[in-house]
Amino acid sequence: EEAEAEGGEKVERSVVPVVGARSEAVMAAVRPSELDLGLEEIQTWLSKANADWKKREDERKRAEELRANEDKFVKLQARIRGNQARKAFNERMAFFRSQLPAIVRIQAWWRMVGARRAYRARLAFLNSKGAEALRIQAWWRMARERRAYRRRLAELSALEKQALRIQALWRGYKARSQFKDLTNEKDPPANTLRNFLHLLDQSNLDFQEELELQRLKQRIVQTIRHNSEQEGNINTMDVKIGLLVKNRISLDDVERQSKRLKKGGRIEDDQQSGLKALTKENRDRLESYQHMFYLLQTHSRYLSRTIFEMPGIKATKFMENVVLSLYSYAQHRREEYLLLGLFKDSVVEEMERVDEPQELMTGKPLFISMVVSYVRGARNREVLKALFAEPVQAVVGADSTNILTNPVDIYKAMINKMEEQSGQACDLPYDVSTEQAFQHPTVKDVVVKRQEKLRALTGSFIDAIVGGLDRLPYGIRYIAQQMKCALETKFPDAAAEDILKVSGNLIYYRYMNPAIIAPEIYDVVEMRGNETLTVVQRRNLAEVSKLLTRITAGKLYGDEDPHMQALNDFVAESYARVRDYFTEACNVKAPEDQFNMDKYSDVTMVAKPTIFMSPKEIYGTHALLKEHIDEVCPAKDDPLRQILDELGDAPEPADTDAGEISLQLTPKFETEHEREQSTILTFVRTKKLVMNLIRAQPGKTLPAILEQEPSDAQCAAHAAFTAKRQEAREKQLATTGDDKAAAADKDKDKKKSEDEVLEGMSLQETRAAIKENLVELEAAGLVSKKRHYQEVLSAIAKDIRNQRAYRLERKRELKKLQGTLDDLERKTSFNDSQIEQFEIYIQGCRQNLANNQGTKKRGFRAFFSSKSAKTAKGGSYKYTAAKLMEKGVLVSIEGVSKTMLKGVNMTISSTDTPGQFEIAATMAGASLAEKEIIVLDDLLEMQFNGVAHTKIAEARVNVNLLLFLLNKKFYNTA
Secondary structure, X not given: OHHHHHHOOOOOOOOOOOOHHHHHHHHHHOOOOOOOOOHXXXXXXXXXXXHHHHHHHHHHHHHHHHHHOHHHHHHHHHHHHHHHXXXXXXXXXXXXXXXXXXXXXXXXXXXXXXXXXXXXXXXXXXXXXXXXXXXXXXXXXXXXXXXXXXXXXXXXXXXXXXXXXXHHHHHHHHHHHHHHHXXXXXXXXXXXXXXXXXXXXXXXXXXXXXXXXXXXXXXHHHHHHHHHHHHHXXXXXXXXXXXXXXXXXXXXXXXXXXXXXXXXXXXOOOOOOHHHOOOHHHHHHHXXXXXXXXXXXXXXXXXXXXXXXXXXXXXXXXXXXXHHHHOHHHOOHHHHHHHHHHHHHHHHHHHOOOOOOOHHHHOOOHHHHHHHHHHOOHHHHHHHHHHHHHHHXXXXXXXXXXXXXXXXXXXXHHHHHHHHHHOOOOOOOOOOOHHHHHHOHHHHHHHHHHHHHHHHHHHHHHHHHHHOHHHOOHHHHHXXXXXXXXXXXXXXXXXXXXXXXXXXXXXXXXXXXXXXXXXXXXXXXXXXXXXXXXXXXXXXXXXXXXXXXHHHHOOOOOOOOHHHHHHHHHHHHHHHHHHHHHHHXXXXXXXXXXXXXXXXXXXOOOOOOEEXXXXXXXXXXXXXXXXXXXXXXXXXXXXXHHHHHHHOOOOOOOOOXXXXXXXXXXXXXXXXXXXXXXXXXXXXXXXXXHHHHHHHOOOOOHHHHHHOOOOHHHHHHHHHHHHHHHHHHHHHHHHOOOHHHHHHHHHOHHHHHHHHHHHOOOHHHHXXXXXXXXXXXXXXXXXXXXXXXXXXXXXXXXXXXXXXXXXXXXXXXXXHHHHXXXXXHHHHHHHHHHHHHHHHHHHHXXXXXXXXXXXXXXXXXXXXOOOOOOOOOOOEEEEEHHHHHHHOOEEEEOOOOHHHHHHXXXXXXXXXXXXXXXXXXXXXXXXXXXXXXXXXXXXXXXXXXXXXXXXXXXXXEEHHHHHHHHHHHHOOXX
């Protein structure tokens, strides 16, 4: 078959079975024939047949393997086909991308054709149905809007309260935004001002509060002066009572002083003579004095020059009596603002006389006395009480714990106690140095314990001071700031820390320290009746004060105080805190911002400033200014010089010029030059006219308002507002029945008549007056047309802001002044009780003096006590000098040796004067010295001051043991 397949010829063949080796043998035995296959051919054919069979067998096996792995081959074929399909797709996409512009153009054209055909068909349909389409659209829109409206109306009806609340909040937000614009914007528009002009209207409440404020100020000033006079008289009485013991002055003087105290109330004004007389001459003089004091109050350079031209003592008295009265003791923001201006000028004047910064600390600058009087006012005392009440109470509450750290005093007190208890002289030396006293073990232990206590107490004061910066009065901080600035200008090369110490000295030493060492005077601690601080309490406070003074000065303990060097770390740590405190204290804003004051404040005030002074003070100030007129006002055209020339020489106060005079300060020269005066008044009038204009005619800028003609409705609204204001003014005056209110209104007749003229103008007249005034103000440089006369609107905005602040400040001032008056009246009651106690005291002294003749009472306490006392034993006691030396009473006798002491007799005798004794020394019947009188209270004072020995009748005696002897022999003690 293969041969046929290969050769194409059909071969006759026979089938010869071949089986193994036998077949081969048979084949070999057979005789070959030409038609038979040979062995080689057979083998070839067998090989081929075997190969073919093997091939078919391999194919079969291959087919079986392929059928076994058919799924794998399918996946392989799928991947190959996918790869081929993707390849074809990518090639097709690449072709599309290469032909994209053409494809897009063809597609666009085709879509355009289709859309155009559809549009034309739709348009033709709509054109055929136009009327019906419009009707359907209108109906649909109506139904839709109606449903939306009804749904919205239902929602709003359900949320009506919320809607009203939102509207109210929005209006409030707009009002606050406008007010914020008013307060924060430098140049607010006229529309903003229009909404707040009502704040400048003076209501009846404003009028009544102003009157109440002036009344309180008057009462406070009078009460302060009354209390000062009472305290001065009480101090005089106290001194005279002390002199009654030492110098035996007559009780008649004391009684006269007592009667004067009883008349300590305010002297009734005499309106029939002096400046109060109702004559033209006196009224003109009074008016000139009002002009003079107004100039002195508002132009502080006059007073500062006057003070530094006067001698020190006279200047101090002038500042305390006149200057503070002129500024009403800084009880109101205007007076305090002006007084701080005087302090500033005084600091500048003082700098011209200072060579080193430390002179302001170690010396006695003139203005410091005035500052001290200012800082010790009733309002500032409240601050001191709030700061130091707790730490001071911690010191005085432990009156039995002495914190005195001086080793010598502790050493001497120890010896005194030992001698007084034993009655024997102590073997220890009395006069020792600080180092020697500190070496004593007992003294050293006491000093260490007391230093720990002192450190803790002083630390509480430092905490109170540093933590109370916000409470520190503005006036103190401002004066300290001005001192710091003036020193930096005068001494640019000085260390900043040295300059800061000077300002700190004012804050602590001048302001705070007096309240620490004398807390009962500043009401820091409350004392009842005759209760006073004990000696130990007073010394403890002084010890704390000394350490605080060293801390604020930043001065460590040196070799002169070796026992205190253990506190140096505490001093350095505390000074670092105090230094930062002083730095921050000197950082304050300007007085104009603090008090909301400017040069127009007096013009817009409702009530005139008023002061209260006695005729003696008025005439004294007049004479003082005349004496130093060339130094105070050197210019010939100075306003003060003109007023002094009108007044002439100062008159002498008459006996009828008693009590106080109320001076309503008014300016004669509102400015130093007439042109400036007229310009300022024109500016003020223009502001009032502009306020009246923008009430009726709105607009953003002043030129826009003036260029637009007002409507009839606006003119009618302006006329109605003017009439309403006039009616309100008349009603206010009619309802004010107070005489003081009527008097205050009369004082403002001129100002009110001018207001009435301005308010009575029609709207057109107001516009014409504003245009005329703006031309004058622009020529003076106060306004600018390029800025749309914004200066006027800005000034009105400032007035609105200040008016609001002034009303709030006035309410606070009323509350503060009422509290101050209550405190002053309590102090007046306390002074009255002291006067009453002095009366009882004097009566007791008088009674004891009357009883001395019969009962012979002796002793310091018996002299002043109205109670029953021990009866003193009279007579004399004689001792030999040797006996007194043995007792330790006698130390030595001048010119007499120890071997001769037995021959010297010392006689101690009582006298007719209580508390006085006579000592005589004789030898062999001859007097060694003149008899000498010793006074018991002198000895007590020596003992209190730590004096160990004193000289009496040529003899040196031990004070402690002599007191022991006198008490034992004459008062039945020991």
